[in-house]
Amino acid sequence: MTAPLLGHMMDVPLLVSSLIAHAARHHGNTEIVSRRIEGDLHRYTYRDCETRAKQLAQALIALGVEPGERVGTLAWNGYRHMEAYFGVTGFGAVCHTINPRLFPEQIAWIVNHADDRYVLFDLTFAPLVDALAPQCPNVRGWIALCDESCLPAMKTPVLAYETLLAAQDGDYAWPLLDERSASNLCYTSGTTGNPKGALYTHRSSVLHAYAASLPDSIGLSARDAILPVVPMFHVNAWGIPHAAPLNGTKLVLPGKDLDGKSLYELMESEGVTCSAGVPTVWLGLLTYMRDAGVKFSTLQRTVIGGSACPPAMLRTYEDTYGVQVIHAWGMTEMSPLGTLAKLNWEQSQRPPDARRALLEKQGRVIFGVDMKIVGDDGRELPWDGVAFGDLHVRGPWVIDRYFRQAGGTPLIDGWFPTGDVATIDADGFLHITDRSKDVIKSGGEWISSIELENIAVSHPAIAEAACIACAHPRWTERPLIVAVKKPGAEVTREALLAYFDGKVVKWWQPDDVVFVDELPHTATGKLQKLKLRDQFRDHVLPTAAAASEQCPMEPLDANIDAHAGGGAHPVKSAATPD
Numbered sequence: 001m002t003a004p005l006l007g008h009m010m011d012v013p014l015l016v017s018s019l020i021a022h023a024a025r026h027h028g029n030t031e032i033v034s035r036r037i038e039g040d041l042h043r044y045t046y047r048d049c050e051t052r053a054k055q056l057a058q059a060l061i062a063l064g065v066e067p068g069e070r071v072g073t074l075a076w077n078g079y080r081h082m083e084a085y086f087g088v089t090g091f092g093a094v095c096h097t098i099n100p101r102l103f104p105e106q107i108a109w110i111v112n113h114a115d116d117r118y119v120l121f122d123l124t125f126a127p128l129v130d131a132l133a134p135q136c137p138n139v140r141g142w143i144a145l146c147d148e149s150c151l152p153a154m155k156t157p158v159l160a161y162e163t164l165l166a167a168q169d170g171d172y173a174w175p176l177l178d179e180r181s182a183s184n185l186c187y188t189s190g191t192t193g194n195p196k197g198a199l200y201t202h203r204s205s206v207l208h209a210y211a212a213s214l215p216d217s218i219g220l221s222a223r224d225a226i227l228p229v230v231p232m233f234h235v236n237a238w239g240i241p242h243a244a245p246l247n248g249t250k251l252v253l254p255g256k257d258l259d260g261k262s263l264y265e266l267m268e269s270e271g272v273t274c275s276a277g278v279p280t281v282w283l284g285l286l287t288y289m290r291d292a293g294v295k296f297s298t299l300q301r302t303v304i305g306g307s308a309c310p311p312a313m314l315r316t317y318e319d320t321y322g323v324q325v326i327h328a329w330g331m332t333e334m335s336p337l338g339t340l341a342k343l344n345w346e347q348s349q350r351p352p353d354a355r356r357a358l359l360e361k362q363g364r365v366i367f368g369v370d371m372k373i374v375g376d377d378g379r380e381l382p383w384d385g386v387a388f389g390d391l392h393v394r395g396p397w398v399i400d401r402y403f404r405q406a407g408g409t410p411l412i413d414g415w416f417p418t419g420d421v422a423t424i425d426a427d428g429f430l431h432i433t434d435r436s437k438d439v440i441k442s443g444g445e446w447i448s449s450i451e452l453e454n455i456a457v458s459h460p461a462i463a464e465a466a467c468i469a470c471a472h473p474r475w476t477e478r479p480l481i482v483a484v485k486k487p488g489a490e491v492t493r494e495a496l497l498a499y500f501d502g503k504v505v506k507w508w509q510p511d512d513v514v515f516v517d518e519l520p521h522t523a524t525g526k527l528q529k530l531k532l533r534d535q536f537r538d539h540v541l542p543t544a545a546a547a548s549e550q551c552p553m554e555p556l557d558a559n560i561d562a563h564a565g566g567g568a569h570p571v572k573s574a575a576t577p578d
């Protein structure tokens, strides 16, 4: 066989530094506006950002940081964090964004596992740094993101960021690095056990930034102003700090105040057209807007992901506020973007209910990501919107192993098993029904906790709801709804249970409802179902008590027909697609 003819194109590496260099050169006057920890609104341009990122690179080199070494950040969304994204990675070091909402012991574990050389931190985290420093002996220095005059009294000796930058002139040329070298490091929030590090490359970050920019993806342009509510310490704020400079998009960084009023006011004053965040923050914003009786004047669209977007939220955004919701799915291990729900021409001609049903799903993969669902036997399942199985993905911004983790690759035949359970329909739209460990198995058949949660929160009196598996003597597990009522609203347990009638098959309907004041969330705003399951471990379902009285010896039965009411059921099927 003859060798393939190689093309004659330049082999220019894809580097993160090229994103900020491009923005500085071609969108030099476009603004980055930040709500600072100091309380004021800071404004400067991409040109300023690049210069200061270069000063940071020079400062870190002067401190002895070598390419390949990790520099941690404990910071909100702000311009200095943005400088770290480029200043650290630009000379070949790795920007390790740390989630400050984790427990201090977990953070110390992560800092030590990553072997961070220096850690940059916002003043909010000074007490945290004092708690961490004695546990992290390999960190050479802690750098406060402020000037000398703002340095708080701390036990830990710290350096002032602005003093370090002031000593450098910014006359620095970004070096040409190997595009496969590591650029950023993020640890998963640990909802699935110990935190695990996803180590991105320059190449994967730039390709992901292109993917995020596509019109049917987040779809950024130089006419947009984007406010990422999703934190820069969580999967690189879904790639927005990379995609915004690629497109010359104005960036509005909200700092630490993510309550509805603060977000709304910033969106209005800065002409924000696009935003992105998890459902929990939108709950706060929508509640504020309803109570204050205000509307958006510039916001056109918002990306909602990280957890399933409840259809009720999608409806409120679109019908009440005229804002397009882009439901998206992804994960730390995928940089994170995988799928987004946007309709093609033909789908947008369908009746309104059919259009909405599609938009409520997690959507179609972006070019670059490939996905499939597999059954327990590993065989691929059909894309019929009914069969559900384990979701596997692959692509150039999907990890092939975790950082410094023994035990080899998690891949199965070259695919990354996401741990999510999903259906894919004939339109190619993904629908996440659960995380594999959150799935409720009633009599051997799966019930989607997400679907039941969505129904619960569509009730006018319910603010938030979690659906968890509760032990049942006959069916092994049955669904229990744990719900938070809206302030001042009333609904009884019986009324909420009755609300499920006709919305799902009878045997999917929850067995019980418990009202609580608050639901536990993870550091990234997801429902902490593990904690809830612990909390309700001994909860006795009324149906369980009845079942034990009636049939104490009855064997566990996997026959779905035995479920009360029966009805159509999305059975896991081992069939392969045609």
Ligand code: ADP
Pocket (backbone or CB within 6 Å): 187, 188, 189, 190, 191, 192, 235, 304, 305, 306, 307, 308, 309, 327, 328, 329, 330, 331, 332, 333, 336, 362, 418, 419, 420, 432, 434, 435, 524, 526
């Ligand atoms: P972790 O919580 O594991 O640290 P990530 O923040 O990376 O990690 O979360 C990824 C997980 O979040 C996905 O595997 C999926 O379970 C869930 N997720 C993300 N987006 C959605 C969505 N739109 N709908 C339902 N689940 C989602």
